Amino acid sequence: MENGFSSPRSESFPAGLRVLVVDDDPTWLKILEKMLKKCAYDVTTCHLAREALNLLRERKDGYDIVISDVNMPDMDGFKLLEHVGLEMDLPVIMMSVDGETSKVMKGVQHGACDYLLKPIRMKELRNIWQHVFRKKIHEIRDIEHENIDIIQMSRNGSDLSDDGHMYCGEDYNSKKRKDFDKNDDKDFGDHSTKKHRVVWSVDLHQKFVKAVNQIGFDKVGPKKILDLMNVPWLTRENVASHLQKYRLYLSRLQKENDLKASFGGIKHSDFPPKDPAASYGHQSSISLNQNDVANGYQFCGSNFIAQDADTKNPEGDLKIVSEMTEIKRTLTADVSDPQKARSSQSFGHSFASLETEASYPAFDSTNPPEFSWSENTETQVKKELKPHLQLEDGYSQLPPHGPQHQIQMNQLQSDPAVTSVVSLTGRDISGSIEIKPLFTEFKSKHVSHVSPTESAIDTFPVQTKSQLINHQSFEPISTVISSTKPQGFNLSITDLESSQRNLTSASDPNFAPINEDLTVWLQGDYYSMNFGQSIDYIDYDDPGFLAEVPFYLYDPLTADFQCPIDSTTECPIVDQGLFIA
């Protein structure tokens, strides 16, 4: 009984909720159908799991919720549950006459949002709409919290935890914080610590993305991905849940893309910007305080001087690391270009290239053509990064934080001034600054971009330090990005915007702050980043700005997520001086 309407419900929600019931018992199917109809739901029944999957696949948005029995002849109910969760991301309710705790637990583990015992009462069915509603709320919340997540992620460095996000209810931010704290001392390597939960590090994620692209996004399955990834300690379930998030992320990305928030918008109000001044000791010209962005990017304790070209001493001193972090942040900030380039791909790549890829091509706005999106972003990022890149000097010493520190400069606007600054050259920066390709593009092209991303990273205009030296211009990258008038960068918000536009045009109008996306995504929570918002970095204090910055840009060392520049506010880059992300 599917009605053709795509919209699940009419004004009288939850009436019209489109329910798909799967049960091999015809008696139950008949009864459930009646009961659900009595709730004014729109019911479709099927006897077999395969049939259900076909129905779901045929009409991707044709159902709001699935109710399935646990025991079915052709397919295990849990398996169906998994499929639905991964492919369609619909809430699934399991039911069974058997209420054994182990079974119920298994259901929850596989992602069921509820487990009903037969005989099912009417009142239980009347309430199933809450699962649909809850999911929607969480999605919205995710989007809203993107920035925060990004900030957190950046703080955390590249370590991402795969925190069963699929079990809604969890507060992403708090989770992330926890994770970040844990990761503070972590060795940021690729999946360095096999924790209780899988930590999807940049490197790991990159592998994942690679595998996905190799297989073909439409044909992916956890098993295939797992096989391709060739990570011994990773389980199929880890991949499955990550894939789910990835899909979610991509779809959010798409949404974000559509929204296309203009510059900034990322408000990371949650992140109290660390006092940049403190961190940026060296910055001569950088008055971190000025830039909210700086705040946002505070690399804890890092003397993000990046801007301070002179101070770049690439000798792996802490400063550098911090600088790196900051640069990253800045970059991220830049990246937060409105382009929502959440290219997860680039993300992955970025990470890979974090390792000082000297490959960061100069920041000049030359976008390597290979990446469709990543490149674009890169170019742009580069531009923006310029100022950040200066960090490079500092970065050179930066211990390879591994992919985490890849600063994705997706969005660097091709502000020439900036470009010069951003000499993120991976040359020393272990954590190459990756320009995160816009996710949006990513989505569509990411498969192809996957590789480009890598190259993109290389092309990342890692400006030499000299460029970075330009603190002013450097102005917290975020600032730059925020287009506030960066002191050196002239990246006023308008600039930023225009830069972004440039970027966008360069790469893909859909550029969304890739960083954000990536960061967020890696976090295991694919909230669409507010890329558009990144443009507003202006207010560095606003953590929102950070959101744009791919978390991996953040120096894990610092693990201190500063309040990113508030993208929405005018970027007080000017005020802030060099914001060293």
Add this chain to the structure above:
Amino acid sequence: MVGTDLRQQLNNYIQSMRDQGILDSQFQSVQALKTEENPHFVLETITGFCSDADNGIAQMTRYLEGPVVDFTNLTGLSHFLRGSSSSIGGVRMALACRDLRRASEANNKQGCIEGMARLKHEYNSLKEGLNNISQIERQLIGNAQRGRQ
């Protein structure tokens, strides 16, 4: 009035079955699903259930009485019938199914034989009661239809 008497008769009968534990409140939940558009809902449900149960029990008997006991299928089918019987409120039968399944999962042939016997017994009680209910139901429906005419 006949209608009222019949209805009362039906309710009394159902109550007695509930008192015996053969049926639980689920049966009345099913009854509540009956609508004017579908007055035969309860009848259809009972018919469907009985058909499935007849077949299922026959099949399980074959699994049990074969040269080699097919515990796997026996387990699956006993679980299925547990669900079915619970759908119309046949709680005692459902419990018998549960116990049979446990015995089957343990590859306990003797346990299965005993469980099977009990299951059949419970099913027969339930079936008889459902048949009686169906009879009254049919009369009620008939009367209602005649009343409308």
